Amino acid sequence: MHSNQQEPSPVAPSYGVTWGGVPRHARRAMTVAVATLVAAGLTGPAVASAATLTSSADPVSVIVRESAGSGNAPERAVSAFGGSVGRPLDIIGGFTAEVPADRIEALRGVAGVQSVTVDAGLELQSADVESQAAQAGSLYTIANEVTGASAMWDAGYTGAGVDVAVIDSGIVPVDGLNGTKVVHGPDLTLENHTPAQNLDTYGHGTNMAGIIAGRDAAAGTVSGNSTDFVGMAPDARIVSIKVADAKGQTDVSQAIAAIDWVVQNHDKNGMNIRVLNMSFGTDGVQDYVLDPLAFAAEQAWHEGIVVVVAVGNEGFGTQKVNNPAYDPYLIAVGSGNTNGTATTADDVVSAFSNDGDGTRNPDLVAPGEKVVSLRVPGSYLDTQYPAARIGERLFRGSGTSQAAAVVSGAAALLLQQRPELTPDQVKALLTGSAAAIPGATAAQQGAGLVDLAKAKDTATPVDAKQSFTLATGAGSLELSRGSVHVTVAGKEIRGEVDIRGKAFDASSWAAGLKKGTNWSSSLLSGVTWSGVTWSGVTWSGVTWSGVTWSGVTWSGVTWSGVTWSGVTWSGVTWSGVTWSGVTWSGVTWS
Known part of the structure; x- marks a missing residue:
């Protein structure tokens, strides 16, 4: 899907400064x-x-x-x-x-x-938001008309006091995510200890965080506010753990280390991480009981953290949600097209959204088509997909990434309303109150479309306790990676080794995670990649689950020969870097 709207060329990002204004590309005669x-x-x-x-x-x-x-x-x-x-x-x-x-x-x-x-101050920024408020994919429509988030706001629940961890490509403090809105955890990318440390040079993490908890500094009110950007849980706080840099690269071991950090630090240093958003997955086929990535995510769940995962965007007929969404404890989210209306009568499940096999299906769906969130000017996605821009501030995309972010915000609202809820109870509330989509199968939609207006008034399911087989994590890191691999210093990372080539013993690692000490501490220590040369590095199967990006087709979970050459960020040049494998769960940017 492509937008016919021609947007201005990107404006350089302003980190920590409110930005706006129309870019000038043609200089006038000397004054x-x-x-x-x-x-x-x-x-x-x-x-x-x-x-x-x-x-x-x-x-x-x-x-x-x-x-x-x-x-x-x-x-x-x-x-x-x-x-x-x-x-x-x-x-x-x-x-x-x-x-x-x-x-x-x-x-x-x-x-x-x-x-x-x-x-340009609030007038121009507000114009960007107001101009798209009526669109089906605007956060204004999603929150006020579709999901019932505004019903929670009207009752006094805006996510205040709840921290949502976002494992993604980092976050840039644009308006809506500046001030004290974001806390940065470790940066597990090569951009650590550079001017881009913790910042989102790819453009995905900021977009997701905006959906979850964005709130413009000028937004004095939230419900019914169509002139300021307001996310699903506008007073929740984001804890950002950066695992993808401007080249979209990481290894599944880094994603596991990020989850580990969340588990070990969720209630430390003033944090209250109750929700973990992961808009990614791998195409690994290992049983969830054995898979290290699924095990790590499940440990976060048992630690009291609601883990929300995108099911992937390979589409109907897949009959398999991605890893770790296939762990039945977690909340696996698919995408729906709601047409911007409060009724599900005209809704459909997005054709790109992975369906289940009848046993492990998506748990529910949420709006995931043409969702409008915050833009990172000059990031990779921004420069490659200018048709996705809306004015100077906003960026529109489709995918189960966006749908998962909507549900993470919904979970934060319920947790402010009822702080004592367990992850199992949050899942039961969301699925038990979801609205069925006519014509969609259970394998496609799970329980249906998220409905917070109903969830708000639904009694807490006191007997909600999942009893699936517990994951052991004792399987293969290699199988967890799926079909693609990262190359470091000319050597492809394969087998039971982490991103640094160090041996990975699944059994001892799994035991260590339960004790709070484990292998990933070496990855997190200093989070410095000194002496490591990244050449042709790819997301090793940690997929962005994309199908098409403005006409660029993902082959399975592989970038098909797409090359990013000569792009420079603050003196750091990436030239001739080939994308060969992974995607976040954004299907299209348009």
């Missing part, structure tokens, strides 16, 4: 102010007084991106115009600044200045 810059010696020799450079106009917050080799000319220009330089933004090769309003156009014309983005 009088630019001429005075020439006189000041910033673009050429001449003579002029400081009075001709400075201005009495009100200062405006801007983000300045510098061209390579510009030196400090842009900073000097800001000062010459009577402005002030703020803090550096190394990840985008720029800095923040305050500049008189009538000198911004002149600053754009200065040699060495790549772009100047104005912080």
